[in-house]
Amino acid sequence: MNRRQILVQTLLVFVMLLLPLSIVNAQVTIGADQEPQSYSLLELNTTTVKGGIQLPKLTTAERDALLSSKTAAEKTAAKGLTIYNTVTNCIDTWNGTAWVSDCSGGSDNLVITTQPRAFNWRETATAGSMSGIGGESATISVSATGIAPLAYQWYEITANQNAAPAPITGETAATFTPDLSALGMRRYYCQVTDANGNSINSDIAEVAVGCGAKTVSGGWSKFMCYNLGATNQSITAQKAVSSPVFSYPDTKNTHSAVYGDLYQWGRTTDGHEKRASTTSTTTAPVTGLTAGTNTFLKITSYPYNWTSAPTADLNWRNQKNGTYDPCPAGWRVPAQGEWSDIFRGGSAPGASGTAVANTWSWYSTGGTNGYEIKPDGETTTLFLPAAGYRERSNGELYSVGSGGRYWSGSLSSVYSLYLLFDGSNVYPAYITYRSLGLSVRCISEL
Numbered sequence: 001m002n003r004r005q006i007l008v009q010t011l012l013v014f015v016m017l018l019l020p021l022s023i024v025n026a027q028v029t030i031g032a033d034q035e036p037q038s039y040s041l042l043e044l045n046t047t048t049v050k051g052g053i054q055l056p057k058l059t060t061a062e063r064d065a066l067l068s069s070k071t072a073a074e075k076t077a078a079k080g081l082t083i084y085n086t087v088t089n090c091i092d093t094w095n096g097t098a099w100v101s102d103c104s105g106g107s108d109n110l111v112i113t114t115q116p117r118a119f120n121w122r123e124t125a126t127a128g129s130m131s132g133i134g135g136e137s138a139t140i141s142v143s144a145t146g147i148a149p150l151a152y153q154w155y156e157i158t159a160n161q162n163a164a165p166a167p168i169t170g171e172t173a174a175t176f177t178p179d180l181s182a183l184g185m186r187r188y189y190c191q192v193t194d195a196n197g198n199s200i201n202s203d204i205a206e207v208a209v210g211c212g213a214k215t216v217s218g219g220w221s222k223f224m225c226y227n228l229g230a231t232n233q234s235i236t237a238q239k240a241v242s243s244p245v246f247s248y249p250d251t252k253n254t255h256s257a258v259y260g261d262l263y264q265w266g267r268t269t270d271g272h273e274k275r276a277s278t279t280s281t282t283t284a285p286v287t288g289l290t291a292g293t294n295t296f297l298k299i300t301s302y303p304y305n306w307t308s309a310p311t312a313d314l315n316w317r318n319q320k321n322g323t324y325d326p327c328p329a330g331w332r333v334p335a336q337g338e339w340s341d342i343f344r345g346g347s348a349p350g351a352s353g354t355a356v357a358n359t360w361s362w363y364s365t366g367g368t369n370g371y372e373i374k375p376d377g378e379t380t381t382l383f384l385p386a387a388g389y390r391e392r393s394n395g396e397l398y399s400v401g402s403g404g405r406y407w408s409g410s411l412s413s414v415y416s417l418y419l420l421f422d423g424s425n426v427y428p429a430y431i432t433y434r435s436l437g438l439s440v441r442c443i444s445e446l
Helices: 003-024 061-068 072-077 237-242 334-341
Strands: 028-030 042-044 082-085 089-094 099-102 111-114 121-122 144-145 151-157 184-193 200-201 204-207 211-212 220-223 279-282 296-299 361-362 368-374 383-386 403-412 416-424 425-434
Touching: 061 082, 144 403, 184 211, 184 220, 211 403, 237 383, 334 403, 334 425, 383 403, 403 425
Parallel strands: 028 042, 121 204, 279 296
Antiparallel strands: 082 089, 089 099, 111 144, 151 184, 184 200, 184 204, 211 220, 361 368, 368 383, 403 416, 416 425
8 A cells, every 4th residue: 555545544534533523513623632612613722733824825826816717606605715925925815806915914005094185176277367366286196005016096986876987097196187177076086906906995085176165965066256246256366355344324335346246136237236336216117128227226116126027037037048147158147046055955044154065154354254165164165255235225235244145046926035144144045125236146057
């Protein structure tokens, strides 16, 4: 009998000796005459022989070949398969979909050490198109440690929730400057892969271009950076202008550079909106205005509307009206819900600190008073100056520097809805007469 036959017979005897034990008790101790612990299926326990367990030694390529031809079901069943990787000197375990390396917590673990900044912003799509432009470069980056060389791939999360994130062609570096040519907000993340084939995804980075604010659903509302009629068009320039506060009627305030014009609801840009425009009195609403009429109409009879034209309700009502809407091409007067959507949703008023979609911070430090709206609590992406309003009965200015009133295109009976705020509270759906002169902040049609 040769050595191989002797070895086979010995193994058969060993298996036969273990068989009764396995039938009686599935738990086994090898190397000591003692019962295994209740939580152990197999214990290797000896005081006479010192040593350990040596796993199969494979290269990365040999490891990958183990399951490369297996079906999805077979790969799932192989969970827990473990080898020693002689290339990385790590223990690799199959988790059902990928090999995971355990290097005993050493520096070879794949870890993202610096996440991309959660929110990034640039004020305009074309940098430097206006003096005093604010905002950042909106370049995002990650830092990672792991088994070198590390590979990077940036992905964009599309608006279609059913679509898988799309890898961005050519963006395979740790630093990434996204497309900044279009207004709006987009979302990205980076997948980092080590030399062992293990991957980890970074946190999501939001990149917004242009003035605007987040909505309660996580979207982005694209507003113009300034009130209609203002000439200081960047946020930085608006905040830097020192504007006096008027708590009483004052027709001499002409700070239109920041505060902009004040429109009667539904009227086109014809000169009436200028803060220093002349006034005229009428006891009854007019049916229309002739070309060149540029006076602010003082209305003294109910329903205090400047016009009784039957189609007047459609002038600004939630859609672009090329004849009356004062906003430039591509923009329109916002709907009431679009004001609510950047505050906390719905029409209920509340303290500025109760905002949900963005942080509303009152700004009154050596410049123009108003609200800084910050999607991340730090970055001001929209500034609403406290531009005051023009009273319908006398044409004088009130609340300049202490409060803001911004038209919407939405109606309630013979009245119109607007955004009202002061230094403490926000009212996203206030109702007033259409003959008052209020600010207009345009929103993108797209």
